[in-house]
Amino acid sequence: MRSSGLDGIRPEPGQPIVVLTGAGISKESGLDTFRDADGIWSKVRIEDVATYEAFAHDPRRVHAFYNERRRGLLNPTVQPNAAHRALARLERDWPGQVLVVTQNIDDLHERAGSKNLIHMHGELFKVACEHCRAVLEWREDLSRDMRCPDCSRAAGLRPHVVWFGEMPLEMERIYQALGAAGLFVSIGTSGNVYPAAGFVSEIRAQGTPSIELNLEPSEGTSLFTRAIHGPASQVVPAFVDNLLVR
Numbered sequence: 001m002r003s004s005g006l007d008g009i010r011p012e013p014g015q016p017i018v019v020l021t022g023a024g025i026s027k028e029s030g031l032d033t034f035r036d037a038d039g040i041w042s043k044v045r046i047e048d049v050a051t052y053e054a055f056a057h058d059p060r061r062v063h064a065f066y067n068e069r070r071r072g073l074l075n076p077t078v079q080p081n082a083a084h085r086a087l088a089r090l091e092r093d094w095p096g097q098v099l100v101v102t103q104n105i106d107d108l109h110e111r112a113g114s115k116n117l118i119h120m121h122g123e124l125f126k127v128a129c130e131h132c133r134a135v136l137e138w139r140e141d142l143s144r145d146m147r148c149p150d151c152s153r154a155a156g157l158r159p160h161v162v163w164f165g166e167m168p169l170e171m172e173r174i175y176q177a178l179g180a181a182g183l184f185v186s187i188g189t190s191g192n193v194y195p196a197a198g199f200v201s202e203i204r205a206q207g208t209p210s211i212e213l214n215l216e217p218s219e220g221t222s223l224f225t226r227a228i229h230g231p232a233s234q235v236v237p238a239f240v241d242n243l244l245v246r
């Protein structure tokens with residue numbers, strides 16, 4: 001039976017901490033996860049809305065899928081929760097670097113105050129132009145006929161989101177951070193989607209301690225040194241308090 005505290009895995013002051021987050025950290029802010037019973041993939045198929053082929057085949061349907069999620073994220077009832085805020089506090093108060101690598105495309109980590117942050121699967125409030133490669137802030141609905149503000153060409157704008165089969169962003173920087181980490185923390189992810197789900201195996205192979213903070217055991221839970229299960233808004237602040245106690 002794994003112990004649930006930090007004894008034996010507490011990083012030394014000055015050691016970097018890498019935190020991976022997934023949809024579960026935003027659930028208590030009112031955003032759906034993907035693989036829970038009522039999750040996004042229970043309502044729509046990945047093949048229909050989250051691949052480049054889907055976009056090429058039916059751009060109107062893919063735009064509608066992301067337009068609906070972008071409007072949902074603009075809803076004023078959707079706010080960062082105590083877990084997002086605890087990670088911003090950890091970055092501010094931990095005597096060493098803290099990097100948050102999120103699979104999420106919402107902006108709740110930024111709004112909670114996290115600065116050292118990588119969106120490896122892209123961002124809902126950004127669009128990319130396939131003609132001029134510009135990546136631009138975007139909060140309205142998007143459609144195929146809209147013109148790129150930079151190059152003025154139409155039929156080239158897409159959500160700045162990494163679809164299945166596309167390379168996640170900033171992988172080199174992520175693997176460098178994992179290689180130097182004194183502790184790896186995984187929060188609110190089911191461990192289904194690669195390469196993110198493979199990070200814990202890299203960490204384990206280099207002998208770095210890891211901890212999973214999740215509502216329930218993830219696919220890869222046995223690979224973690226430690227696991228604490230419960231809602232993120234409760235277990236993450238308690239974890240951060242414990243880390244910062246000295």
Ligand code: BV8
Pocket residue numbers: 021022023024025027028033034035036039050103104105121161162163164165166167168187188189190191192193194195213214215216217218230231232233
């Ligand atoms: C790529 C788009 C290659 C944006 C997403 C092995 C190696 C490499 C690739 C693969 C591989 N095996 C298979 C692949 C292909 C594929 C893949 O992993 N498929 C899976 C389904 C098997 N991977 C890819 O295609 C990736 N690309 O590898 O490219 C390549 C190589 C060279 C050159 C070019 C290409 C791209 C993956 C990214 C896809 N895009 N999103 C969007 O629409 O959002 S993935 C999607 O899943 C989201 O980003 C999401 O974040 C991510 C992971 O899901 P989770 O965040 O974990 O969410 P989930 O619902 O699953 O789980 C939520 C968890 O929270 C649960 O455990 C739940 O218990 C918990 N929870 C719930 N409530 C709470 C809670 N926890 C705490 N508190 C709560 N209150």
